[in-house]
Amino acid sequence: MRRHHHRCQIGSDSETGSESDSDTDTPMRCISCREEYLPRNAGTCKECYVEAGETEEELKREIDDLKAKVAFLxxxxxxDHGTSSTxxxxxxxxxxxxxxxxxxxxxxxxxxxxxxxxxxxxxxxxxxxxxxxxxxxxxxxxxxxxxxxxxxxxxxxxxxxxxxxxxxxxxxxxxxxxxxxxxxxxxxLVTKLSPDNSLMTYAFAHQHNAKHVLDAALSQIVENMDKLTKREEYMELVEKDPRLIVEIYEAYLSKQVNTAAGGTSTSKTS
Amino acid sequence: MRRHHHRCQIGSDSETGSESDSDTDTPMRCISCREEYLPRNAGTCKECYVEAGETEEELKREIDDLKAKVAFLxxxxxxDHGTSSTxxxxxxxxxxxxxxxxxxxxxxxxxxxxxxxxxxxxxxxxxxxxxxxxxxxxxxxxxxxxxxxxxxxxxxxxxxxxxxxxxxxxxxxxxxxxxxxxxxxxxxLVTKLSPDNSLMTYAFAHQHNAKHVLDAALSQIVENMDKLTKREEYMELVEKDPRLIVEIYEAYLSKQVNTAAGGTSTSKTS
CATH class of the missing domain: 3.30.710.10 (Potassium Channel Kv1.1; Chain A)
Known part of the structure; x- marks a missing residue:
């Protein structure tokens, strides 16, 4: 199978922009979605696009093979049969x-x-x-x-x-x-996280050593921090396991500090 | 996850060409491979390209999941352990x-x-x-x-x-x-097919009802038909199972006829 030596990666806008400054801005049409775009917004040459399509086909074939393997194993x-054929x-x-x-x-x-x-x-x-x-x-x-x-x-x-x-x-x-x-x-459980269940899920994940759920629940909580102390589960958790609440405040503080730092650097560049 | 409503497909060249006739031919640079291309050869707009990249990522995640499932099952x-722990x-x-x-x-x-x-x-x-x-x-x-x-x-x-x-x-x-x-x-077996083993593989596939190998071996044989009758296995097969040889000649004939038809239509259009 033909294959380029490079791997496709999105280049930075500014680079592409500067190189195509001399282009006219006549709209072109994407060969896949048929929508018009300006040359300076073009994504790939045709070769790269075809290659991406081939990669997709290969990956889909691999998925089919793996699914058949799973069905076999x-x-x-x-x-499966109820109790009668046990x-x-x-x-x-x-x-x-x-x-x-x-x-x-x-x-x-x-x-x-x-x-x-x-x-x-x-x-x-x-x-x-x-x-x-x-x-x-x-x-x-x-x-x-x-x-x-x-x-x-x-x-x-x-x-x-x-x-x-x-x-x-x-x-x-x-x-x-x-x-x-x-x-x-x-x-x-991560897909079922909501502001309403995040505190209980967080406590549950902590108890059962479920790292991914813990991280996801913590971000969910930190994003809705303003309502935290009004929650019933909050009071319960303060009673039962105050260390967990401390971890939440630490995560919140850390996010505040990072956001502030990020905000400063953004305002500098603009 | 953001997703276009269309699915990416390669459009016909002529269509794209006619729409971009008014473009200048200033070379542009592919944002993935950095190679220059003329606007009329552009593959996709950036949005489609980004989407293709996301699809690839999703498919790779699915492959990882399936591989973990196979390992589990x-x-x-x-x-695995030798005979001692049997x-x-x-x-x-x-x-x-x-x-x-x-x-x-x-x-x-x-x-x-x-x-x-x-x-x-x-x-x-x-x-x-x-x-x-x-x-x-x-x-x-x-x-x-x-x-x-x-x-x-x-x-x-x-x-x-x-x-x-x-x-x-x-x-x-x-x-x-x-x-x-x-x-x-x-x-x-299909990956191991060569002109040298194609006749034996063909006979084997026939005997054991292996349709994919049979088809692949037959095309391999038909492509190298000029040397067929000089092969030792050919003589053996004529003795042992002449029907198989007849099938080969039928496939060869059918290919000849199709090629001739294809050739005629090509010469008409050119």
Missing amino acids: RLSSSL SRSFTDVVLIASEDNAGSPPIPAHKSVLVSRSPVFKAMLENEMEESLSGTIKISDVSYDALRTFVYYLYTAEACLDEQMACDLLVMSEKYQVKHLKSYCERF | RLSSSL SRSFTDVVLIASEDNAGSPPIPAHKSVLVSRSPVFKAMLENEMEESLSGTIKISDVSYDALRTFVYYLYTAEACLDEQMACDLLVMSEKYQVKHLKSYCERF
């Missing part, structure tokens, strides 16, 4: 949600899968601990639904999340060290 | 290569994985056939190395191929209906 868990899927362990042990059924699984996905399950099952001998793993402080979703994720790398489920799974993924699931939940 | 097979990986079946059953060790595996990957293993293991009861699957006409690589692929979707191994695995993947592996082998 995804295992069918006992949950006996046929060669499971050798069951998981039980301790929170509602009254009625919900045990969830069958394969030791080999649990061991592949989680170093905690690995230690538990490979070292003749109680769980390995009995073939039963009790998971504490979790609902049947959350456990079911957790096990399903271990087989398929897929989960249908809402905010509650994302929090539940984040806690489990932290406990059983399933990194891939933890980062999946973190990304979901 | 990939299972550790007993082959007892710890909860295997419940062994595979034996019948071709060299003298010395090579059985390969431990998990029924659940074999069943997920191959409908043939599924039928074999779920229906209380001999293999399911004994926990031993004998694979005929295959070397220990090929079987080992086959099993490894079922766990990881990865294999280190040479031409012989790609052929061996293609045969196995056809037999056990592991589509993902078959297409992996096909793509490998």
